[in-house]
Every structure is written in structure tokens, then in C-alpha cells.
Amino acid sequence: MNGTAARWWTGGASREGLHLALNRSLSEPGPPKRCKLETASLPASPCIESKTLQRSWVLSTLGRITPDVLADRMSNSMTPILIVDVRPFIAYNVSHIRGSVNVSCSDRISRRRLEQGKATLADLASTVIGKEKMRQRIHKEVIVYDESTSEVDRIANNHPLFLVITSLVQDQRFPVLLLGGHKEFVKRHREHCDSPVATTPLIQEPQNPDIESHPPSRVLPFLYVGNARDARDIQLMKDLGVTKVLNVTQAGVPSQEASGIAYRQLPASDSTQQNIKQYFEEAFSFIEDARKSNGSVLVHCQAGVSRSPTIAIAYIMKHRGVSMVEAYKLVKTARSIISPNLNFMGQLLELEQCLRSEVKPCWSQAATQTPEEVTSSCSV
Secondary structure (H helix, E strand, C coil): CCCCCCCEEECCEEECCCCCCCCCCCCCCCCCCCCCCCCCCCCCCCCCCHHHHHHHHHHHHCEEECHHHHHHHHHHCCCCCEEEECCCHHHHHHCEECCCEEECCCCHHHHHHHHCCCCCHHHHECCHHHHHHHHCCCCCEEEEECCCCCCHHHCCCCCHHHHHHHHHHHCCCEEEEECCHHHHHHHHCHHHEECCCCCCCCCCCCCCCCHHHCCCEEEECCEEEECHHHHHCHHHHHHHCCCEEEECCCCCCCCCHHHCCEEEECCCCCCCCCCCHHHHHHHHHHHHHHHHCCCCEEEECCCCCCHHHHHHHHHHHHHHCCCHHHHHHHHHHHCCCCCCCHHHHHHHHHHHHHHHHCCCCHHHCHHHCCHHHHCCCCCC
């Protein structure tokens, strides 16, 4: 083949415009290879140790702010401040700095999506308002905090805080770390914090000292919440028209199938480690079967205070399209002694976010997750 140009053939079709330098000896050195350097973004060249350079770049651009200075700015500054809370969604809803946006990438899926550029900080914001704030370009400076970090140079590259800071730098913004995080800020300036869960009467100790004697509570025309003693009283079940019993305890109730009542057990404990979300889909289906067959269902745990009310609240949120607070109040009105533990309340808040964003049901994925992953599985 002669000349300075060749035609490339693939399957009989030619590709025009491909020029190969064929008049150069193989022993001659070719033109030097170049690595493209982008001055407006983080170093990402494969020719150098990009991760080390990237980390150095991030740390060199990171600012710091103390809780006292931030509180002063919140009180006196006329300029809006963009504050980003990178903690898990549950922690954010227990307490957060007023006006902050929750951007949680605590689970490994969200971390990977953010690292690979498949998700933006706006995508990971937990509310519609938060997403809009993150998309706006009016805030060049962004104050970032987690639970208690004071120095970011000791945390790993895949730590949620470092990933968010890196993403801000890549977006040509100026991240500022709140020293001591939420823990230090709330200790010194609680007046600048909001506590959505704590300020609503959701976590209360039951005032009725004789919880065990509380009768079954009719929450919906076809849905009762009660205790283990109620479930064992077959005559009571018949009087109430109950056709199905959902047992949300680890202790099984003796089968009474001969009575015409269908039983189902969800072996959950009333603990801060229990992943109750994994049972939501099964519970919803069981309750729906009772409704569609014109029957009634009793959902019970040991005392009808924590586990069974959680299932009832979740069902109402799903099938009535209401918020957690609205569903809670409905169940609380029907059964005054309810008091789901804080772990369950957090999982209900996550369910609310899943329902609002209309993502794939996170409760159906939760069975394969560790307790640490459960709290943030809805961030995707």
C-alpha cells in the first residue's frame, strides 16, 4: 500500500477521512503523547496519580467556619446562606440546622452514583425545595456539615462528607466545613436548629398505666390494632368481624385456622436495630386482601404500642397517600397508647420520602441490607 493515506475497510464499507502516516519508519519516534489538563475542573489525568492530586485540590479549596460564626451569620447576615446536611435522612429529621438541605449519600449505591457522576447533589437532595436550592447557581459558597467532623483530611475519599465536598468543588463552588458538625452546633446554638420529629407529639410514652387492658382499636372500617391477648380471644375476633390476624412479634400465636381466621406472622422485635421496613410489602398485601374480601384484619404486637401501630401507619401512608404525621395522628386518635420507637419512626419517614419521589419500593429491598444500610436505603 503506497502513499500517505489509506482507506479503512470494515465489512466492505469504506470509512473516508482516516489518514495514517505510512511514510515514517517504525524506528522513528512518533509525536509526543499529551494529557489534556482542564484548569476549570479537578485533575483527572491517567498520566498522574489523579486521586492524590484530586484530594489535595479539594483540601486546598475547602474553607472552615465555627458554629459561633455561622450562628452570627444566620442571625445578622442579609445574604441567604446555603447549608448542606450530609447525614442520613433519619438523623436529619430528628434535628438539623434551620434551612439546611439534606443531601444523603450514606448508602453505597448513592456514593457510587455520585463518584461516577451518574447523580448530582440535587438528585440526592431529600426534598423538592432542597433539589431546587441545589440546582440554583446563586450560591457560590456552600456550608457543609455531618454529625461531628472537624477535620476532613482524616476521612476516606469515599466518605459521604468528602464526596459532597468534592462534588461541590467540581461544580466550581466553594465548600466550607462547619467545624464539629451538627453535634457541636446544636450544643451551642440550639435556637438555630429544627427538630421535626421532636416538635410534633410523635414520640411519647403512653399515659395509660394499664396498657395490657386496652381494647382493640378500630383505625379504619376494616383495620384494627391490638395486642397479643386480643388475638388469642377467638370470640372477640368473631364479635369484631375479624377474618385475618397479622402478628408482628417473634412469639407465634397458636394457630386458630379452624375458627375461619387466617393468621400471618411478621417476626419483628421492638428494638432500635429492627428493620421493620422489610415487612411493609407483605403487611400491605395481607391487609389489602382483607379489605378486598370485605373482611377485617387485626394487626397486633405484644401490647399494641409500637410495632403494630407502625404497620398501620405505614399502610395508611401507602394506600391513602397521606404524610407520616397525618397517618400517625389518625392511628393515635383511634388508639391513644401508641408510641412507635424512634427507629420505627425513622423508617416511616423514609417510607414517606419513597412515596413522595415515587421510586421503587425501598421496603422491598431492605431484607438484604445490614442495619447500617437500612437507614439510608431510600436516598437513591
